[in-house]
Amino acid sequence: MADPAAEPIPTPRTLLSFAGQLVLWSVRLRLLGDRQGIPTADTIETAYGLVGCPHAPATLASLVAGLSGAARRPIDIRAPCFRSLSADEDRLLDLVRCFQRDDAVRPRFIVSALVPAAGQPRILALTARLSGQLTAAGLFVGGDIRPRTGPVPQGAHPSQPCAHSRAHSVLSQDSGLSHATEPHRH
16 A cells, blocks of 8 residues: 555646646647637637737647647646646646746756656657747746645545536547546536
């Protein structure tokens, strides 16, 4: 039996900067739309247009498609209603953070956990482009958010979905991206 004190506590998305939440929301929404055949491009384009970053949605779409095609394992991208980040979502945001800070070393290590060597240059290039577009618009993803360890608070564990979240869940082994659910409080 696993030690409950070593189990990660979900990192709340509210700890992210506005730009971090925007990127997280748009990746989640884009994946949900792609997997369920729901048009989300206009909504995402409107959101980025309102914050002065109109070219980011196209880059984001290419990044999600690139991850989907190149992933070495299912990547945990959660439903938009999730209140916490998965480790893989944190890695994606870390890639953006690194490029915004001109860190040329860490992105190679981060991306290696997501995609095999052959797909890494494309993912790195797309993430660098997205980071540059965000930076040019004055949107900064912010500081590092690391999953904490310790006992998981009651009702906070992402493996306990509610009925509403199940309706939005997608688990895609064929695409390499998984879209999961977590408890949703109405």
